[in-house]
Amino acid sequence: MIHIANALQATVDGALPRLRALTDKQATRDRGAGKWVIKEILGHLIDSAANNHQRFVRARTVDPLIFPGYDQRAWVDAHGYPIRPWSELVDTWVAYNAQIAQVMSSTSVGRRVVQCVIGDNEAVTLEWLMQDYIQHMKHHLAQIFPADKQAAGDA
16 A cells, blocks of 8 residues: 555655744644644644554454544643644654554555444545545644645635
C-alpha cells in the first residue's frame, strides 16, 4: 500500500514548511468560542496518529480488528497542548507520521481488505481506514490554514 504511504508523506511534506513558519503565539491564538487553538488541532492530529498507528499495526495480524474509539477532547486536554512548545508539537507530528508511513508502505496488499470496527462504527477495510486517516488530516490542516479550504472552493 505504498501509494497510500506516499500520499501521507506528501501531505506532511506539503504542510511542514507552513507549520514551521507559525510562531508559538500564532499557534496559541484564540480562534473563537468552542474552537481549538492551532496547537490543539495539531495535538489532535498527534492523538489521531497514536490511535491509528495502533490500528494499522494490529490490523496486520488480526481480522477483524475490533478497536475502541476515543474521546478526542479528553485526549487533547490530557496532553496540555496549548502550553507545549510549538516546535515540539510539529516535530512530534512529523515523526509520528513517518512511523505510520512506514507501516503503511510495508503492509501487504492482501491485508487491505481486513475488516476494522472502530468504536460503534460500521466495519470498514484497512485500506479505507488508511485513506480516511489522510482525509482527516487534510480536514484539520485546512482548519490551521483556512485559505487552503477557500482556494479549493470548500468555504
